[in-house]
Amino acid sequence: MWDSTVGKKAVMATSGLVMIAYLVVHMAANAKIFLGAAGFDAYAHWLRVMGEPVLHREWGLWIARVVLLASVVAHGVSAYQLSRRDIKARPTGYVHKKPRATYATRTMRWGGVILGLFIVWHILDLTTGTVHSGFEEGKPYSNVVDTFSTWYGNVIYITAMLAMGLHVRHGLWSAAQTLGVGSRVRDRSLKAVANGLALVLTVGFISVPVGVMTGVVS
Template sequence: MRSSIALKILMAVTGLLLVGFLYAHMIGNLKIFFGADAFDHYAHWLRTIAEPLLPHAWFLWIMRFGLVVAVVGHIVAATILTRRARKARPVKYAHRPKVQGSYAARTMRWGGVIIVLFVIYHILDLTTGTLNPAGGDTEPSTRVIADFKAEQWYVTLFYVLSIVAVGFHLRHGLWSAFRTLGQQRPRGEHIARAVALVLSVVLVAGYLSVPFAVLTGLVD
C-alpha cells in the first residue's frame, strides 16, 4: 500500500516537472512570431546558460538527462501501478460495467505511447536535424519552417495529433496529480478540473499556433 502511494507521488511529481518543461518549451517556440533572428538567438542562448560556470551546452545536457529520468520514472510508476490494479482484479467480468470517466482518462495509455514516439521523432527532426527536410546544419528557425510547409502536410498532421494527445494526457494527468498530492475536497475537485482543462487548452493552442502560422504564411 505504501509503495503504491509512493509510486503515485512519483507519477505526480515527475508529471508536474514535465508540464513545467512543456510550458517553458512552448514559450520559447512562440519566439518565432518575433522573427527568425529572435528565435535563432533564443535557441543559441540556451546553449550558453550557466557559462562560464559550466562548459558550452552542458546545461542543456543536464536538463535533458533530468527530463529522461523524469520520463522513465513516470512510465515505470504508471506501468507498475497498472499491473497492480490488474492483479487486484484477476477475474474478468462477463459483462463489463460502463466505466465512468473522461475520454482523456480512458486514452491515457495509448496517448502516452503516441507522446513517446513523438518525442523520439521530435529530437531526430528538430534537435539533431536527422529527419528534417532542411538538414541538421541549418538554423533552428529554418528547420521549423521546413517542417510545416504545405508539402510536408504529413509532418504537420502527426504533430497536431501528437499535441492533441498531449493535451488529453495533460488534462487527466494534472487532475490526478492534484488528487495524489492532497486535493480531496469537492470544491477543490471542481477547481482542479477547471485548472487542468485551462492549462491543457492553453498548451495545445500555444504549440499548434506555430505550424498553423507557417502553413498560412504568417511565419516564413
C-alpha cells in the same frame, strides 16, 4: 516509496509536474517563432550558453536534458508497472460493459505511449535531424518551417499535441490528488487550472504548425 502503489503514483505525479513545467516554458519559447527567424535562432543559441559563465557551454542544456530524461523514465516505468498491476487486478471482465470515465481519463495509457513515441520522433526530427532530410544544424527556424511544410510532420505533431492536452487535463488534476493537495473546496479551481493549462498548452503548441501552414511563419 517505490514498493507501494501510492508511492509509485507520487513518483508519477512529481515527474509529471516536472514535465508540465517544462512544457509551459517550451510552449512560451516556441511562440518566439512569430517574432521572426533572428529572435528564434538567437534564443536557440542562448539555450546553449545559458548559465555562463557559472556553467560551461551547453551544461545548462544538458542538466535540463538529464532532468527531463529522468522524469520521462520514472514516469514511464511507474506507469508501466502500475498498469500491469491494474490489468492483473481484474482478470475477468464484465459481460455487460459500460462506457466509463471521461475520454481524457480513458486515454491516459495509450496517450502516454503516443507521447513517448512522439518525443523520440521530435528529437530525431528537430534536435539531431536524423529523420529530417534537409536539416541544417544551427538553423532551428528554417528546420521548423521545413518540418511543418510536410503533411506528415503536421499530422504527427498535431495528433501528439492533442494527446498531450488530454493527458495534461487528467494528469495535472490527478497529480494534485496523488500528492494530497486536492479537496472538495479546491476542486473547482484545480479543475479549472488543469483544463485551462491543457487548453493553453495545446493551442500554444499547435499554433506553430498552423502558423507555418497559413504562411504567417515562413
